[in-house]
Amino acid sequence: MPKRLLILVCVTLLSVSAASAQTTTYRWTDKTTGQVVYSDKPPPPGAIQVVKISGDGRADDQQLPYATRQAAERFPVTLYTAASCVNECKTARDLLNGRGIPFTEKMLNTQEEISALTKRLGSEAGVPSISVGQQNFKGFEPDAWNNLLDLAGYPKSAAYGAKPSGTFGQ
CATH class of the missing domain: 3.40.30.10 (Glutaredoxin)
Incomplete structure (x- = not known):
């Protein structure tokens, strides 16, 4: 029984970490206000300088x-x-x-x-x-x-x- 419990805990932790790693944040500049915006939703059409940031906090296009x-x-x-x-x-x-x-x-x-x-x-x-x-x-x-x-x-x-x-x- 403890072996099954250990396997269940490991599977649960892996699924939680995989779900959190898939979080994506977007950073863009609003073309009308010039403000930098951070959001978990994709930017609207016409947004300037769009950067997609993966769940590990790194920008996809800039290391x-x-x-x-x-x-x-x-x-x-x-x-x-x-x-x-x-x-x-x-x-x-x-x-x-x-x-x-x-x-x-x-x-x-x-x-x-x-x-x-x-x-x-x-x-x-x-x-x-x-x-x-x-x-x-x-x-x-x-x-x-x-x-x-x-x-x-x-x-x-x-x-x-x-x-x-x-x-x-x-």
């Missing part, structure tokens, strides 16, 4: 180096942009992508979003701005941004085959 994953978990990067910011925001995005840094891009569209960033920065909001973990920097200054990213442990250059992040990265 990050260990050091980058560690830095991203401890110090996530958010780039704040606006529709009116073209050249400087592209340069900021290119700096992050050139280093292979996974980041979330938040496009400020409403006064509420600008006010929230102003409160976070402790001064008048400006774009592009960056948050690296709890550290924030207003305006684009490559040396200052690189210093923040270096202190967080991000790589100085992108790994071979790294995929770009951000709203306009693809």
Whole structure:
């Protein structure tokens, strides 16, 4: 009898782990709001920068180096942009992508979003701005941004085959 019980427990555990491994999460950027959305349901037609994440937490199309994953978990990067910011925001995005840094891009569209960033920065909001973990920097200054990213442990250059992040990265 104990052997049957052991077999039953093993089969149950295997079926539960197989079911949880099949969970899929989707990440995409809403084309109308510029917001990054995470959901267990597939994105609507027209969604931008769709990434399918398997149940083990890895994105299907992007395998990050260990050091980058560690830095991203401890110090996530958010780039704040606006529709009116073209050249400087592209340069900021290119700096992050050139280093292979996974980041979330938040496009400020409403006064509420600008006010929230102003409160976070402790001064008048400006774009592009960056948050690296709890550290924030207003305006684009490559040396200052690189210093923040270096202190967080991000790589100085992108790994071979790294995929770009951000709203306009693809």
